[in-house]
Amino acid sequence: MSGTRAGRLKGFQDNLFKPNTSSFTADDYDSTQPVCFLGNIDPKPNKQPTTGKCDQPLKIFDFQTEHMIECKTEQHIKICGKEIATVQNAARTIQQLIDENIPELTETIAQPTLVSFQISLENCDPLSWLSQQASTTRLYWSDREASYEVAAAGETDRLFAEGEPHLTELILELQRRLASSSEDIRYYGGLKFDSSSPADHDWKPFGALLFVLPRYEMTKSQHGNTFTINLVIQHGNEVEQQLLAEIQTLQTLCSAAPVSSQPLPIASIRTDSPNQKEWQEIIDKSIQAFDSGCMEKIVLARKTTMVFSEELDPIRLLKQLKDVVNRAFHFYFQFDGTPGFIGATPERLYKRIGETIFSEAVAGTRPRGNSPEADLAFAEDLLNSDKDVREHQFVCKSILDVMDELCTDIQSPAQVSLLKLARVQHLYNKYSATLKKGYGDADLLERIHPTPAVGGVPKKEAIRQIAALEPFDRGWYAGPIGWLSRNESEFAVGIRSALMMKNQLHIYTGAGIVKGSEAESEWEEIENKLGSFLAIQQVNGTENA
Numbered sequence: 081m082s083g084t085r086a087g088r089l090k091g092f093q094d095n096l097f098k099p100n101t102s103s104f105t106a107d108d109y110d111s112t113q114p115v116c117f118l119g120n121i122d123p124k125p126n127k128q129p130t131t132g133k134c135d136q137p138l139k140i141f142d143f144q145t146e147h148m149i150e151c152k153t154e155q156h157i158k159i160c161g162k163e164i165a166t167v168q169n170a171a172r173t174i175q176q177l178i179d180e181n182i183p184e185l186t187e188t189i190a191q192p193t194l195v196s197f198q199i200s201l202e203n204c205d206p207l208s209w210l211s212q213q214a215s216t217t218r219l220y221w222s223d224r225e226a227s228y229e230v231a232a233a234g235e236t237d238r239l240f241a242e243g244e245p246h247l248t249e250l251i252l253e254l255q256r257r258l259a260s261s262s263e264d265i266r267y268y269g270g271l272k273f274d275s276s277s278p279a280d281h282d283w284k285p286f287g288a289l290l291f292v293l294p295r296y297e298m299t300k301s302q303h304g305n306t307f308t309i310n311l312v313i314q315h316g317n318e319v320e321q322q323l324l325a326e327i328q329t330l331q332t333l334c335s336a337a338p339v340s341s342q343p344l345p346i347a348s349i350r351t352d353s354p355n356q357k358e359w360q361e362i363i364d365k366s367i368q369a370f371d372s373g374c375m376e377k378i379v380l381a382r383k384t385t386m387v388f389s390e391e392l393d394p395i396r397l398l399k400q401l402k403d404v405v406n407r408a409f410h411f412y413f414q415f416d417g418t419p420g421f422i423g424a425t426p427e428r429l430y431k432r433i434g435e436t437i438f439s440e441a442v443a444g445t446r447p448r449g450n451s452p453e454a455d456l457a458f459a460e461d462l463l464n465s466d467k468d469v470r471e472h473q474f475v476c477k478s479i480l481d482v483m484d485e486l487c488t489d490i491q492s493p494a495q496v497s498l499l500k501l502a503r504v505q506h507l508y509n510k511y512s513a514t515l516k517k518g519y520g521d522a523d524l525l526e527r528i529h530p531t532p533a534v535g536g537v538p539k540k541e542a543i544r545q546i547a548a549l550e551p552f553d554r555g556w557y558a559g560p561i562g563w564l565s566r567n568e569s570e571f572a573v574g575i576r577s578a579l580m581m582k583n584q585l586h587i588y589t590g591a592g593i594v595k596g597s598e599a600e601s602e603w604e605e606i607e608n609k610l611g612s613f614l615a616i617q618q619v620n621g622t623e624n625a
Contacts, residue, residue: 155193155194155260155261156193156194156195156196156260156261156262156265157185157188157189157193157194157195157196158195158196158198158262159177159181159195159196159197159198160198160199160200161173161174161177161198161199161200163200164200164201164202165199165200165201165202166201166202166203167201167202167203167204170199170201170307173199174197174199174307174309177197177199178197178323181197182319182320182323185313185316185319185323186316186317186319186320187316188316189313189315189316189319190315190316191315192312192313192314192315193312193313194236194237194261194265194310194311194312195310195311195312195313196262196265196308196309196310197308197309198264198306198307198308198309199306199307200304200305200306201298201304201305201306201307202305203305204298204300204305204307205300205338206220206229206230206231206298206299206300207220207229207231207339207395207398207399207402208338208339209231209298210231210232210233210298210395211339211393211395211396213233213296215233215234215295215296216414216415216416216417217233217234217235217292217294217414217415217416218231218232218233218394218412218414218420219231219232219233219268219292219294219412219413219414220232220395220398220410220411220412221268221409221410221411221562221563222402222409222410222411223409223570224407224408224409224426224428224572227301227302228299228300228301228302229299229300229301230266230268230297230298230299230300231297231298232268232294232295232296232297232298233294233295233296234294234295234296235292235293235294235295236292236293236294236295236310236311236312237257237267237292237293237312238290238291238292238293239253239254239257239267239269239289239290239291239292240287240289240290241287241288241289241290242279242287242288243275243288244275244276244288245275245288245289247271247275247289247522247525247526248522248523248526250289250522251520251521251522251525251564252522254267254291254564255520255521255522255564258564258565258566259566260566261565261566262566263565263566263567263568264299264306264308264565265293265310265565265566266293266563266564266565267291267292267293267563267564267565268291268292268294268413268562268563269289269290269291269292269413269561269563270286270289270290270291270413270421270556270559270560270561270562270574271288271289271525271529271556271559271560271561272286272287272288272289272554272555272556272559273530273534273554273555273556273557273558273559273574274530274543274546274547274554275288275289276543276547277547277553277554278553279553279555280552280553280555282419282553282555282579282581282586283553283555283556283579285415285416285418285419286413286415286418286421286555286556290415291564292415293310294310295309295310295311296308296309296310297310309326311323311326339395339396339399340393340396340399341399341400342396344388344392344396344397344400344616345388345389345390345391345392345583346388346389347386347387347388347389347585348387348388348389349385349386349387350384350385350386350387351384351385352382352383352384352385353382353383353384353385353551353552354382354550354551356603358551359382359599359602359603360599362380362549362550363380363593363597363598363599363602364599365549366378366380366545366549366593366597367593367595367597369545370594370595371595374541375536375537375538375541375542375545376474376536376537376538376594376595377470377471377474377532377536377537377542377592377593377594378535378536378542378545378546378549378592378593379532379533379534379535379536379542379546379558379590379591379592379593380546380549380550380590380591380593380602381546381550381554381557381558381588381589381590381591382588382589382590382606383551383552383586383587383588384586384587384588384589384610385584385585385586385587386584386585386587386613387583387584388583388584388585389583390583391582391583392580392582392583392585394412394414394420394422394580395412397422397580397585397616398410398412398422400616401422401423401424401612401613401616402424403616404502404612404615404616405424405501405502405503405576405612406501406502407426407499407500407501407502408424408425408426408501408576409424409425409426409428409562409572410423410424411423411424411425411561411572411574411577413556413561419579419580419581420579420580421555421556421561421574421577421578421579421580422577422578422579422580423574423575423576423577423578424576424577424612425561425572425573425574425575425576425577426442426499426501426506426575426576427440427442427533427572427573427575428440428570428571428572428573429525429528429529429531429560429562429571429572429573430524430528430569430570430571431568431569431570431571432515432521432524432568432569432570433567433568434567434568435514435515436512436513436514436515437483437487437512437513437514437515437524438510438511438512439479439483439510439511439512439528440479440508440509440510440511441472441475441476441478441479441507441508441509441510441511441531441533442475442499442506442507442508442533443468443471443472443474443475443506443507443532443533443592444462444465444468444469444471444472444506444507444592445462445468445504445505445506445591445605445608445609446458446459446461446462446504446505447503447504447505447608448500448501448502448503448504448505455500455505458505459498459500459505462498462505462506462507463496463498463507466596467594467596467597468507469496469507470594471507471532471533471592471594472496472507472509474532474537475531475532475533476492476509478528478531478532478537478539479511479528479531480492480511482524482527482528483511483513485527486513486515486516486519486523486524486527487513487514487515487516487519488513488514488516489513489514490511490512490513491511491512491513492509492511493509493510493511496508496509497509502612503608503611503612503615504608504609504611521564521569525560525571529559529560530543530558530559531573532592533573533592534558534573534575534590535558554588555579556574556577557574557575557577557579557588558573558574558575558588558590559573559574560572560573560574561573561574575588575589575590576589576609576612578613585613587610587613589606589609589610590606590609591603591605591606591609
C-alpha cells in the first residue's frame with residue numbers, strides 16, 4: 081500500500097470498526113482474469129443501463145468454496161474477503177479489500193460497472209447498525225422464519241414510477257438489470273396497493289413502484305453474516321478516485337450500543353378515519369352492494385393516527401415491534417429522508433425459488449386466549465364460523481385460479497389450518513407449484529395482488545369500491561413489499577403497518593366484509609389487529625375524529 085493511499089484511507093478505518101484481518105488479495109486469482117460477476121446495473125437511475133459482452137470468460141472467486149467460477153460478461157464485479165472478520169476489525173478488512181484491488185479494477189473496467197466488496201462477519205446486529213446510519217435512505221427486512229435479516233443504507237440504483245405504470249415492463253426491467261448478477265444482489269421495495277388511485281402528499285415519495293439496490297448492506301442469515309458495499313464505477317481511470325471518495329463518505333458501520341429499549345414517547349392524541357359512526361355507514365353501503373349482486377366480499381381499512389409528545393425513532397419502534405410480534409415479516413422503508421413505512425405482517429404474497437412458487441391464504445381473525453382453554457375456544461369458533469370460512473375460501477380460490485393459469489404441479493392442503501400469532505390467529509392454507517415456462521414475477525404480481533384477503537371479490541369492483549368508500553389513500557399499505565434477485569424473490573403483503581412522520585404514526589388495519597358482517601364486530605377485529613402497535617405505546621388520551 082502506498083503511503084499516500086494509506087493516509088487517505090486512515091479516516092475510513094477510524095470511522096468503521098477497528099483494525100484487521102487478512103483478506104482476498106490479487107494473489108488469490110489470475111491477474112489476467114478479472115474477479116467478477118456480471119450484472120446489468122444502471123449508473124444513472126431511470127435511464128437505460130449499459131450492456132455489453134467481454135472478449136474472454138471472466139471469473140468470480142467464491143470465498144466459501146475457494147473456487148473460481150466462470151461467467152460471461154463484466155457488468156458486475158464481486159470481490160470477497162476470504163477470512164471472517166469481527167466487528168472490531170472489519171474496518172481494516174474492508175480497507176485492505178478495497179485497496180488491494182484498486183490496480184486490478186483500474187485495468188479491468190472499461191464501461192460503467194457495478195462493483196461489490198463483501199466481507200464475512202463473525203457476528204452482527206443489523207438493526208443496531210442501521211440505527212447508527214445517517215443516510216436518508218434506510219431499509220430493513222427480516223423474513224417470517226427469522227432465517228434472513230438485512231439492514232441497508234444508501235442507494236446505488238433505483239427504479240421508480242408514478243401514476244399508473246406498466247407493471248410488467250417495470251418488473252422486466254428489474255429482471256434485466258439482475259439477469260447476470262450474483263444471486264446475493266437484491267433490489268428491495270414495493271408497490272402501491274392501487275396505482276389507479278391518486279397519491280396523497282404523505283405517500284407521494286413512495287410512488288406507484290419503488291425498488292432500490294442498496295449501497296451498504298449488513299446481512300445476517302443461516303448461511304453466515306456479511307457486510308457489502310455496492311457501487312458503480314464509470315471507468316477504469318476513475319477507480320482510485322471513486323473508491324477513495326467512497327471510503328471517506330462512509331458512516332460508522334457498527335456500534336457496540338444496542339438499540340434503545342426505553343419506552344416510546346407518550347401518544348397524547350388518537351384519531352380514527354373513518355370514526356366508528358362513519359364505519360357503520362360504509363359497512364351499510366357495502367352490504368347494499370352485496371344485496372345488489374355486484375360484490376361478494378370487500379376488505380375495508382381504517383387509518384388510526386397517533387400524535388406523540390416528541391419525534392419517534394423508527395429503529396427503536398421497529399425493535400420493540402419485533403419484540404412483541406413473532407412469526408412476521410418485519411420491515412422498514414425510508415427513501416430520501418421522507419416518511420418511513422414500518423410494519424410486521426404475517427402474510428406472504430408469494431416466494432419464488434427458481435421456478436418453484438410458494439403462496440398462502442390467510443383470512444379470518446380471532447384473538448389469542450389468555451389460557452390454553454380460552455385459546456382453543458377462540459380457534460374452534462374461527463374454524464366453525466361460516467362468515468370467516470367463506471372469507472378464507474375466497475382467498476384460496478383466488479390463489480388456486482392464478483396457479484392453474486401460470487403453474488403446474490400444484491400442491492394444496494386437504495384441510496385448513498391455523499396461523500397463530502402473538503395476539504391474533506387466522507385461518508391458513510399454504511400452496512406450492514412450479515411456474516410454467518415464460519412466466520415470472522411480473523405475472524405473479526399482476527395476477528395474485530390484491531388477494532381477496534386485502535381487496536375483495538370480484539377484484540376490480542372491490543378495488544373501485546375501496547377507493548370510493550375509504551377516506552384516505554392506502555399508499556403501500558396492503559401492497560406487495562419485498563425483494564427480487566436473479567433467481568429468487570419474496571413478497572409479503574404490507575398489512576399491520578404504519579407510516580411514520582416525525583411525531584405522528586398513521587397505523588393501517590383492515591377487516592374483511594361479507595354478507596352477514598356486523599360493523600361493531602368488524603370494528604373490534606380491527607382493534608385486535610391494532611394491538612401490536614398499541615402494546616408498545618403509552619397512550620394517555622384519545623380523540624376520535
